[in-house]
Amino acid sequence: MKAVILLSGGLDSSTILYKAKTDGCECHAISFDYQQRHRRELQSALLVGEKAGVIKHQVVNFDLRQWGGSALTDDAIDLPQERSLDEMSQNIPVTYVPARNTIFLSFALGYAEAIAAERVYIGVNALDYSGYPDCRPDYIQAMQEVFRLGTKQGREGQPISIVAPLINLKKTEIIQLGNQLGVPWELTWSCYAGGNIACGVCDSCRLRLAAFAELELKDPLHYA
Amino acid sequence: MKAVILLSGGLDSSTILYKAKTDGCECHAISFDYQQRHRRELQSALLVGEKAGVIKHQVVNFDLRQWGGSALTDDAIDLPQERSLDEMSQNIPVTYVPARNTIFLSFALGYAEAIAAERVYIGVNALDYSGYPDCRPDYIQAMQEVFRLGTKQGREGQPISIVAPLINLKKTEIIQLGNQLGVPWELTWSCYAGGNIACGVCDSCRLRLAAFAELELKDPLHYA
Numbered sequence: 001m002k003a004v005i006l007l008s009g010g011l012d013s014s015t016i017l018y019k020a021k022t023d024g025c026e027c028h029a030i031s032f033d034y035q036q037r038h039r040r041e042l043q044s045a046l047l048v049g050e051k052a053g054v055i056k057h058q059v060v061n062f063d064l065r066q067w068g069g070s071a072l073t074d075d076a077i078d079l080p081q082e083r084s085l086d087e088m089s090q091n092i093p094v095t096y097v098p099a100r101n102t103i104f105l106s107f108a109l110g111y112a113e114a115i116a117a118e119r120v121y122i123g124v125n126a127l128d129y130s131g132y133p134d135c136r137p138d139y140i141q142a143m144q145e146v147f148r149l150g151t152k153q154g155r156e157g158q159p160i161s162i163v164a165p166l167i168n169l170k171k172t173e174i175i176q177l178g179n180q181l182g183v184p185w186e187l188t189w190s191c192y193a194g195g196n197i198a199c200g201v202c203d204s205c206r207l208r209l210a211a212f213a214e215l216e217l218k219d220p221l222h223y224a
Numbered sequence: 225m226k227a228v229i230l231l232s233g234g235l236d237s238s239t240i241l242y243k244a245k246t247d248g249c250e251c252h253a254i255s256f257d258y259q260q261r262h263r264r265e266l267q268s269a270l271l272v273g274e275k276a277g278v279i280k281h282q283v284v285n286f287d288l289r290q291w292g293g294s295a296l297t298d299d300a301i302d303l304p305q306e307r308s309l310d311e312m313s314q315n316i317p318v319t320y321v322p323a324r325n326t327i328f329l330s331f332a333l334g335y336a337e338a339i340a341a342e343r344v345y346i347g348v349n350a351l352d353y354s355g356y357p358d359c360r361p362d363y364i365q366a367m368q369e370v371f372r373l374g375t376k377q378g379r380e381g382q383p384i385s386i387v388a389p390l391i392n393l394k395k396t397e398i399i400q401l402g403n404q405l406g407v408p409w410e411l412t413w414s415c416y417a418g419g420n421i422a423c424g425v426c427d428s429c430r431l432r433l434a435a436f437a438e439l440e441l442k443d444p445l446h447y448a
Contacts, residue, residue: 062286062331069338092376099334102374106330107286110323114293139373145366150326150358152316 002117003163004108005029005054009044009189011208012123012166015174017052018181019165020121028115029057030108034064034100037072037079037194044189051184060107070097072192079192081201085210088203092131095192095203101134105143105162112160113151120147125166125174140164171211179217186220197224226341227387228332229253229278233268233413235432236347236390239398241276242405243389244345252339253281254332258288258324261296261303261418268413275408284331294321296416303416305425309434312427316355319416319427325358329367329386336384337375344371349390349398364388395435403441410444421448 003025007013020027031045042059049057068074071094080093101124108120124135133139140162148159166174178185190208191198198205200223212219227249231237244251255269266283273281292298295318304317325348332344348359357363364386372383390398402409414432415422422429424447436443 058290060286060290062284064334066282066284067335067338069334092379096376097334098337099330099375102330102333102370103327106323106327109326110288110293110321111291113322114291133376133379134374136373139370142366142369142373146326146363146370149360149363149366151323152320152357155316155357 001119002026002028002115003119003121004112004115004117005121006104006108006123007031007045007049007057008123009041009046009048010123010204011171011178011183011185011188011190012125012174013045014048014183014188015178015181016121016123016163016165017048017054018178018183020119020163021052022181025119027052027054028111028117029054030111031057031059032104032107033059033061035073036064037075038189038192040191040194040196041189044187047187048184051187058111064097064100071095072097079202081199083203083206085207088207089131092133093203096132099134101132101139102143109147109151109160113153116153117160118158119161119163121163121165123166124164125169125171127168127170137167140167171207172214175211175215175217188221195224197222199224225343226250226252226336226339227343227345228336228339228341229345230328230332230347231255231269231273231281232347233265233270233272234347234428235395235402235407235409235412235414236349236398237269238272238407238412239402239405240345240347240387240389241272241278242402242407244343244387245276246405249343251276251278252335252341253278254335255281255283256328256331257283257285259297260288261299262413262416264415264418264420265413268411271411272408275411282335288321288324295319296321303426305423307427307430309431312431313355316357317427320356323358325356325363326367333371333375333384337377340377341384342382343385343387345387345389347390348388349393349395351392351394361391364391395431396438399435399439399441412445419448421446423448
């Protein structure tokens with residue numbers, strides 16, 4: 001069974017790549033260079049994809065800095081730092097990128113249909129850091145309907161399925177799953193800050209570090 | 225009221241741009257260079273946008289030839305020629321580009337949210353040439369739900385609306401509407417073939433020519 005895997009190079013997407021392999025899929029990865037602050041993540045995505053033995057890895061290039069609207073695509077918007085997990089979960093954060101998952105899923109859909117894949121895997125999760133609107137189950141369900149109605153495959157009765165195995169897992173549970181699956185955490189990248197060493201203080205680093213700490217495991221990444 | 229207009233440079237999208245103006249919108253255009261066979265259409269999109277006085281015109285670049293899957297993005301797939309309107313309407317044609325409107329609407333959604341627009345205009349129509357799955361009302365309705373659930377604006381009760389004024393019009397009715405609105409047909413471009421003069425024999429040229437002929441109007445474009 002062919003599958004397209006949305007692979008950013010972080011904990012979640014790396015885990016779903018290994019999950020897709022375990023599910024018996026022939027994995028085709030897709031990553032995006034959208035001029036994100038943390039383009040460094042692409043190196044990790046490529047290394048994780050190679051390690052996992054993906055059949056093909058597409059990197060799609062476009063520029064979301066054309067209109068910005070997020071701390072990840074506009075250097076004039078400061079990246080939040082040293083926030084507690086409580087603070088992170090209260091509002092939709094400034095790191096929200098307008099329509100990002102919709103854009104990512106759209107390209108994944110096009111790629112999946114072009115290679116006649118049956119599934120698209122996405123590593124969204126709605127529990128931790130649940131501020132992002134495009135990480136929630138009702139949104140994924142709405143996109144599934146678009147997958148069904150917006151494609152030839154779907155209209156012919158063979159819609160491509162969105163598979164989101166992490167949607168109801170906590171970050172600690174994702175790490176536990178990844179450990180079972182043998183995800184190479186040392187190759188992954190979560191930091192938003194844009195440096196070559198993880199900052200340890202952006203929301204993404206703090207969420208990652210807190211989850212490893214709660215499990216009493218060591219995160220193999222180096223932090224500034 | 226701010227609106228984002230999906231503008232390819234053809235009859236339909238040029239008409240909705242003028243429709244949005246008449247609706248009182250402050251128009252922001254968005255066009256796509258996806259390495260389509262008929263990239264020539266972008267020149268027309270820019271000219272039509274300029275003529276209509278858009279506030280800003282974004283051209284987003286990406287490459288759908290990375291995976292092809294359409295006669296418009298893969299030179300190895302021949303463009304259908306000299307087909308009758310009946311032949312065109314029977315199946316989903318090879319000019320269908322997997323997930324194209326989903327990709328276009330996703331970028332338009334991101335742009336609209338970044339500039340706090342209220343509407344996205346799209347020139348789909350389901351009557352003539354209705355083979356494309358992502359031009360039908362049920363698909364647009366599904367995307368509307370994605371617009372509502374996948375954005376901050378939507379979650380905060382201010383979803384961006386998809387406006388598709390042509391969805392139930394025939395091509396002849398679109399031309400009549402465009403004539404009322406003063407659309408500069410001489411600046412538009414419909415041909416798929418990739419030349420600098422419209423071929424007159426691809427599906428898109430034939431549909432356009434047939435509609436002008438049915439109305440006993442002259443299409444101002446030159447044909448090979």
